[in-house]
Amino acid sequence: MRITRRTLLLGAGAGALSVLLASCTPEPEPTPTRTPTRSPEPQPTNGVPLPAASIRSTWTSDQYAFGAVSFVPAGVGAETRSALARPVDDRLFFAGEATDEEAPATMRGAIASGERAADELRDAAGDGERIAVIGAGLAGATAAARLNDAGFEVTVLEARDRVGGRVYSRVDDVWPLPPQLGAWLFGEADADLVQTLEAEDISVVDLAGSLWRSPDGDTDAVATESLTAAIATAQAAPVDSSVADALVAAGVDTADPTILALLALLSTASGAEAAKLSSWFAPPLPPAEPRAARDSLLPFIEHTLDGVQVGLNQPVTRLAYDDTGVSVRMGTGEALSFDRVVVTVPLGVLQEQGIEFDPPLPFANRGAISALAMGSIETVWLRWDEPFWNAEEAVWHTVGGDVGIRTWINLLPATGENVLVGIVGGDAAARFSELGKDESVALALEALGPYAA
Secondary structure (H helix, E strand, O other): OOHHHHEOOOOOOOOOOOOOHHHOOOOOOOOOOOOOOOOOOOOOOOOOOOOOEEEEOOOOOOOOOOOOEEEOEOOOOOOHHHHHHOOEOOOEEEOOHHHOOOOOOOHHHHHHHHHHHHHHHHHHOOOOOEEEEEOOEHHHHHHHHHHHHOOOEEEEEOOOOOOEOOOOEOOOOOOOOOOEOOOOEEOHHHHHHHHHHHHOOOOEEEOOOEEEEEOOEEOOOOOOHHHHHHHHHHHOOOOOOEHHHHHHHOOOOOOOHHHHHHHHHHHHHHOOOOOOEEOOOOOOOOOOOOEEEOOOOHHHHHHHOOOOEEEOOOOEEEEEEEOOEEEEEEOOOOEEEEOEEEEOOOHHHHHOOOOEEEOOOOHHHHHHHHHOEEEOEEEEEEEOOOOOOOOOOOEEEEOOOOOOOOEEEEOHHHHOOOEEEEEEEOHHHHHHHOOOHHHHHHHHHHHOHHHOO
């Protein structure tokens, strides 16, 4: 039985769990362009034609995310993520990629955090207790499934009109394959997760070959040794410093176009600029040849939630807790009572005080929320009827020049589809998220100039 049939139809007869669709702001991503009819804009002059379809993410401004992934700023201690994950009075339990110490900002980290939180709650709870899980992303789905299997009465409350959270496969007839507007790329450390996806008949393809190109033509791949050596030296220092300061201390010219390209690549994984990232807890560079989800990831989330009651369009605004249980206030103003709650909303929502806690969370939890940071990563998907490029490599990086997007995924070799995906992180992603639809497409086409055949 799939979640599409088990989703709670919260209305008349469901008591406090009534659905008010107007209480949920729709997904902020613009509708895909359905051309051949185009607005009367001039054609680009760099040899890149207008796409037949486009769609983009806007995680930075998404009210249910306020960013793409968490990161550790310079000067923040190692215990911060564990402090964020610390249960409160055995009533509130926390999960989500920001709480995972081993693999933060990853799908596998979100899954591991859901398993941890579910186990912590199970150890504290009695038989037959009513549990609420706030959020139906990977962490929430994992926790809910684990608790449901343990015999608890579990209800998932999701603010959006869909499950998946920051895993978002947009299925649309305009696209020959679903645009992945959230997490969708995998490295070697994700081998177990990829195996699980493939067992669910979700195809994962290899993105083989990388291309580094400047406005003057192809160039050698940018060496990473200077960055890794600077970080290694900084990690041995008695005081944490930013990645940018670590490079300067190592005598690396941070204005060099090759270093700027490398740092732009780092920001596509971390969502942050090198001047903000901790060198002690620096995230790894993206894999040179990642793997990518070819199919929608929605069935994976649905299968995880199979048999679990899920309420969509149910934003939670307040959690009041004491030694008797937790009162969950909904966006409708109604309240539900549970014995314990697992909170899996993104760090950005906690930072924006999207949920009020009564009493306030302990200082350790609040301090962790304040100390960690949320990074910006945005993607733009573009499709053409015919390719304008002849590069066979799957991963492109632009060195030098004044371009807004430096990293591109060429899906043509792996899928046979004329689709390019731009990925941008850090301050550039925050600026990109503020652009209108036409402006964002124009910026993407300008960035693709070096790749026009």
